[in-house]
Amino acid sequence: MNVLIVEDERSLAREIADFLKSENFLCDIANTGTEASEKIAINLYDFVLLDLGLPDYNGIDLLKEAKKINSEASFIIITARGAVEDKVKGLDLGADDYLPKPFALIELLSRINAVARRKFNVTNPDVILGDFTMQVHARKLICKETEVDLTKKEYDLLQYLVLNSNKVLTRQQLYEHIWGNILDDQYDSNFIDVHIKNLRKKLNLHAPSPWLETVRGVGYRVSTGHKE
Helix, strand or coil: CEEEEECCCHHHHHHHHHHHHHCCCEEEEECCHHHHHHHHHHCCCCEEEECCECCCCEHHHHHHHHHHHCCCCEEEEEECCCCHHHHHHHHHCCCCEEEECCCCHHHHHHHHHHHHHHHHCCCCCEEEECCEEEECCCCEEEECCEECCCCHHHHHHHHHHHHCCCCCEEHHHHHHHHHCCCCHHHCCCHHHHHHHHHHHHHHHCCCCCCCEEEECCCEEEECCCCCC
């Protein structure tokens, strides 16, 4: 998933980014509110980690702005400002969680995962897809007790479709959330088609995968009767 880290302490921002990248997240960094505003205006993010104490921008104002532009993103406020009114304002404006500094990176990861479970309504880490079982925590896809040999990006692509099950995702949405931000003139929709084709080949070596659907002219969808 794609994360924007809005933090003016450059060393802390880099530390968070390096840690989240090791946990299979994509990360952008903005060290000022202005930079964050520009990135949010043109890119799609699953998570925004927002420091309220920015040198050039009121963090609460940035949260308001970001919620209007990227309404599907989840927001976690990360700040040394401990005043109750700041926390309440942020949560009232739609922030999903609040983490005061200093914090352990493993706690940040736990908060992100908890928000993601609520966001995608994942109550069970094992998702059943016909004869397949996706073990979300272990990052494995199992078919009849055999692990399917997927590359990291193939797994990320499938998992993002599963987390958004029954929702059609465009090729550009998939590209941005799995491979990172792009400029329109760099985008090639065939890139996603090739990866889906390779993914289907690997799945069909084990069992049929009719639940991985192509929505002609739009994109792709994983259809499930439930999210268990």
